[in-house]
Amino acid sequence: AVLVAVLSRPALNELYLLGVSYVVLATFLAVEVTLATYTRPRSPSTGVGAAMFFIYLTYSLLPIRLQEAVGAGIVLSVAQIACVLYVNYEDAVWRQVVANIVLLASTNIAGVFTHYPSELAQRQAFLETRQCVEARLTTQRENQQQERLLLSVLPRHVAMEMKADIAGKPKDTMFHKIYIQRHENVSILFADICGFTSSFVGHSRSEEINRHNPAFDRLAAEHHCLRIKLLGDCYYCVSGLPEPRPDHAQCCVEMGLDMIDAIAQVYLLHLQVRNVMGVNVNMRVGIHTGRVHCGVLGLRKWQFDVWSNDVTLANYMESGGIPGRVHITKETLRYLDGDYEVEPGHGGERNSYLRDHNIETFLIVPANTYRTTKRPANSFSMNGSISKELRVMGHGSQHGKHTKVGFGEGLEEKDPEDEVNEYLMRAIDARSIDRLRAEHCKTFLLTFRRPDIEDKYSKERDRMLSTYFCCSFFIFLSILVVQLLIIPHSHLMLSSFIAGGCIVTLINLVVLAESSKVRQILRGICRNRAVAQMLAATVLLVTYAITLSPMVSTHHCTVRGQPESQLPENTTTTQCPPQVSHNHDYLDYFTFCVLLVMIMCAVYQILISLAKLVILSCICTGYLALIMFYVGNRSEMLWYRYLTVVILLSFVVALIIHSQHTEATYRLDFLWKLQATEEKEDMEHLQAYNHKLLANILPVHVAEHFLSSEKNADELYHEQCECVCIMFASIPNFSEFYVELEANNEGVECLRLLNEIIADFDELLAERRFRYIEKIKSTGATYMAASGLTKSTCDMRGYHHVTAMADYALRIREQLSYVNEHSFNNFRIRIGINIGPVVAGVIGARKPQYDIWGNAVNVASRMDSTGVLDQIQVTQEMYQILHAKGYPLTCRGTIKVKGKGEMVTYFLNG
Secondary structure (H helix, E strand, O other), rough: HHHHHOOOOOOOOOOHHHHHHHHHHHHHHHHHHHHHHHHHOOOOOOHHHHHHHHHHHHOOOOOOOOOHHHHHHHHHHHHHHHHHHHHHHOOOOOHHHHHHHHHHHHHHHHHHHHHHHHHHHHHHHHHHEEEEEHHHHHHHHHHHHHHHHHHHOHHHHHHHHHHHHHOOOOOOOOOOOEEEEEEEEEEEEEEEEEEEEOOOOOOOOOHHHHHHHHHHHHHHHHHHEEEEEEEEEEEEEEOOOOOOOOHHHHHHHHHHHHHHHHHHHHHHOHHHHHOOOOOOEEEEEEEEEEEEEEEEOOOOOOOOEEEHHHHHHHHHHHOOOOOOOOOEEHHHHHHHHOOOOOOEEHHHHHHHHHOOOOOEEEEOOOOOHHHOOOOOOOOOOOOOOOOHHHHOOOOOOHHHHHOOOOOOOOOOOOOOHHOOOOOOOHHHHOOOOHHHHHHHHHOOOOOEEOOHHHHHOOOOOOOOOOHHHHHHHHHHHHHHHHHHHHOOOOHHHHHHHHHHHHHHHHHHHHHHHOOOOHHHHHHHHHHHHHHHHHHHHHHHHHHHHHHHHHHHOOOOOOOOOOOHHOOOOOOOOOOOOOOHHOOOOOHHHHHHHHHHHHHHHHHOOOHHHHHHHHHHHHHHHHHHHHHHHOOOOOOOHHHHHHHHHHHHHHHHHHHHHHHHHHHHHHHHHHHHHHHHHHHHHHHHHHHHHHHHHHOOOOOHHHHHHHHHOOOOOOOEEEEEEEEEHHHHHHEOOOHHHOOHHHHHOHHHHHHHHHHHHHHHHHHHOOOOOOOOOOOOOOEOOEEEEEEOOOOOOOOOOHHHHHHHHHHHHHHHHHHHHHHHHHOOOOOEEEEEEEOOOEEEEEEEOOOEEEEEEOHHHHHHHHHOOOOOOOEEEEHHHHHHHHOOOOOOEEEEEEEEEOOEEEEEEEEEOO
């Protein structure tokens, strides 16, 4: 009681518990020595029951390590034997002493087999939980990287909607889902670097583009603009997306003015571009305010984009602008509320579209005095007093301090090992055993409140099952040895020993056979907890029956010195061993053997507490009934009846407390491990969704590069590809089909049909023969793809990646005819294909956009733009490969190609 009261104090530290445990052990030793030494009359069995009780308590209930428990158990055992020898040194008690040694040794071994499996199970549960937590945190870190990469390419609302659709069940609909939203009152900015193509000579185009875009992306974030896409050296963004802003026009104007300043500062720091190459690099900016449809089209390589007539007008505002100036429409000027000084833009004089549509344009007059006082709210709060020259180059910005894959904000990366340990420490500190038991387990039965969890727990295999049965077999042998030493022999006794021994041995062989050649047959038995519990109960029942059988077979032996004259008339006497009858130890050793059976029950930690309570109650009731029968109502034996009741009930209470504690610990460890496993699985599912989304944004090998590498945020990624086949396919007359009317939801239904066409093209790429092909992007009604971008897809001998592209071009032409037939339209496709070396890489380290550059790409684009409707135009290099493969081609002749002069081209027939 004192021990329970002391240990019930909350938040006990380890040293305090250890000190209390040592005090309790000292008390055990003192009580044991006192009982064995001073109890009268003298007997070798005196104090053995108490010693067994104390030893088992030491192993099962004291919060000490196994080594300390073994040491304490040995000390208690040696003290008991020493006291017996000291008190009974004049008597011939070797049988009782040997029996005592066997009893105490069995109790110690049972204690070890109780303590060790329990501690091992807890440690294994902790390690498994830790592994789950570690895997979960690793997956979570990867998820965060994926999420940052994903959200750097797609707005959150679009990405979350796509992820929900991937996680949900596929819906059987006539059309593919279209991820498009309409937004009113937004401002669209297009910016183009004038003189960029000239300055590009001798430099990597991707390096040049990535030199500008990090600064532009930072400016876009500061001015609340959403970068939409990069088209070569053209940059365009929108303010008012995805959340509407009343100052969207001011944000775009400020963005444009800062971009002009940024490009000027970049090339002031790189004077060799001007001095050596004699070019003047500047920025031309066009802005328009109106309505947009935003989202993604197709099924693969999603790129967030905007569509509308207002977007088209903003594009023409840029091309009709003036280098170094911000060119705006009258609609944008209306939203500026007179905040800027403007002058007439005369855009119609420089662009036919503006002239034909009578668009009135204006130019912003730069005014630094205004810009330092009326900048959009919080636009530069990140940079404080950092000079503008440094700011536009990225110096002094927090973004420049990224150390890990630079998507999103810079993060302090912890050591994974430390992170797991910190997580576990927080979880352990927050873990309340009482609260968890109350929430998840029934009060006394300890079964889980949720049937599904209880079902999972019942199917959990106990790894220590064979250990329990081995220990029970040893206890069974110990009981046989004790009874053979102490109890008078009889035919019934020996027969029961043999029969029971065969049954127990057979059951142990069944359990232990799992690791032998017959484990396939017996695996189902051992992995079923219910069957294992039945086997354990059978072993207990057989052992209990064997323990009590000598009492029945030797009931005619003199009991506690009872004279033969007091026995029933028809009783024939059997001579008892003189040592036993003289010292009246007969019933004592029966009691000790029953205690061993009860300890055996406690060893089976696979048994639930209720089952143990029932079994222990039956053991006590049956044995006490026999005691009452043998002792009778003789007054001189009443003390023995009461003592036996006290001993047995004390054992039952201690064993039930231990059983409740052990089962609760097992169940809560299982629950913790289950929760950690479920969280890990949830993270893995989320990771799978993110990975699937990323695979539809970047090529798999590129996404893995960004997710696995540790690099500076603005580090460039690119690779040289020597033999790439590039295809451009456009639908020139789609622009005639696209109109914004109330009847077609302001153009959304037109985009829905375009989405179906692009989705059909994407679905074709899933065919095995087109595995060499990677979709690059779709821009408006133009579809771009390439093959041979990786070592595994570039076939320099058989040119399978080239023939795959030719087959794909023929296939999408057929597919468009199918769409025309079923949509009653007359869309006409124009396709151009070329082959050659390219540079493949990512534009924008923080908002990555995969693309390819090079002369071969430009020529492929020209093959499309100079092509003929419903024809596939290819270059002479393509002709040589395809003609050798047996493809039918027709020579078109010589045509003029911008930037290339005259070229001989061919039409691929199919």
